Amino acid sequence: MAFDASSQASDEVLLVLYGNGDRAAAHVLALRFTPLALRVAARMLGDRAEAEDVAQEAMLRLWRVAPEWRQGEARVSTWLYRVVANLCTDRLRKRRGVGLDEIAEPEDGAPGVVERMIETDRAAALQSALDTLPERQRQAVVLRHLEGLTNPEIAAVMDIGVEAVESLTARGKRALAALLTGRREELGYGHG
Amino acid sequence: MVMADRKFAPQDLDVLFAQACSEVPDLPPGLLARVLADADAELAARSRAAPAPRPVLRLGIMAELLALLGGWRAVSGLATATVAGVWIGFSGLSGLPDAATALFGMAATETLASVNLLPGDDVFALAMGLEAVE
Structure with missing residues (x-):
């Protein structure tokens, strides 16, 4: 059976097809x-x-x-989120996080360039702040606010209860706000 | 006042998150190629690891037949009965009265046709005797 990238076949169907030797299914899954x-x-x-x-x-x-x-037991995306999170946790445990002080300072330039740099700097600031969060908080914040997963989905990925997810994301957001406080103007938020 | 103004508000975080979500990193072609190469290698490894076709079909049919007939014990019983049937068929019925005498103590003059299968007078008398005692 041939598939293209926009195939409507479900993730599970594609995975089973690949399990039966279908290379085209692997291509869609990879994309x-x-x-x-x-x-x-x-x-x-x-x-x-x-x-x-x-x-x-x-x-x-x-x-x-x-x-x-085994079909029906878990969504492919949930399974993959979990594997990625576990692999990342293994790697994070082998090294220390990067501090906010290591964020590159914006350079002077033309207004358009400055705006672009502010955007770049915001992304870098967010990433650096995320890097300093404890692993579980970081994972919960990334899945909730950057991947858009629901709390029950995150609970399934992290193998914890929904209340624990809510607690982790709330603490993570508070910690991020605290880490970024003082850089508000620098990141282009002004006094508003 | 100044500190309150500088505090990073939840809405500021939401702006950061929204901006980060809109930045979808490109999928490096090299990574996609490696992932697909892994997928192909797994398929190839699986096909190599798959056992060669075994002559299990005949054994499978035999096993199914055996199970259908009730297992080894039932089959050996059937085999014995078959051999006995063949033996009787070849030797005829002349030997049977002797066998019946040996097994059930019947007289040599009795045949299977003369054996009384219904309760006889002695049984009836025994039943009546029991009623009288009660």
Whole structure:
């Protein structure tokens, strides 16, 4: 059976087809899920090269689990979020986070350039602040506010209760706000 | 006052999150190629690891037949009965009265046709005797 990137086949169907030897199904799955894995890993690790390694490893595990995939037990995306989060946690435990002090200071320039740099700086500031959060808080914040998962979905990924998810995201947001306080003007928010 | 103004508000965080969500990182072609190469390698490894076709079909049918007939015990019983049937068929019925005598203590003159299968007078008398005692 041939698929294209916009195939309407469900993730599970594609995974089962790949498990039965369908290469085309693997192509669609790779296009659907590699960006997800890369995005989450990059947010969790703050390092693009390492995130690529994690994304590749997570996808490899998806290929390996395909023949034994039990339909209806879990969503493919939830399973992959969990694998990526675990791989990132392993790597984070081997190294320390990067402090806010290491964020590059914006340079002077023309207004358009300054705005672009502010945007870049905001992204860098957010990433650096995320990097300093405890792993579980970071994971919950990334999944909730950057991946848009619901609290029950995050609970499934992290294997904890919904209340624990709410607590982690709330504490994570408070910590982020505290970390970014004092950089408000610098990041272009002004006095408003 | 100044500190309150500088505090990072929840709405400021929401702006940061929204901006971060809109920045979708490009999928590096090299990464996609590696992921697809892994997928192909897994398929190839699986096909190599798959056992060669075994001559299980005949054994499978035999096993199914055996199970259908009730297992080894039932089949050996059937085999014994078959051999006995063949033996009787070849040797005829002349040997049977002797066998019946040996097994059930019947007289040599009795045949299967003369055996009384209904309760006889002795049983009836025994039943009547029991009623009398009660």
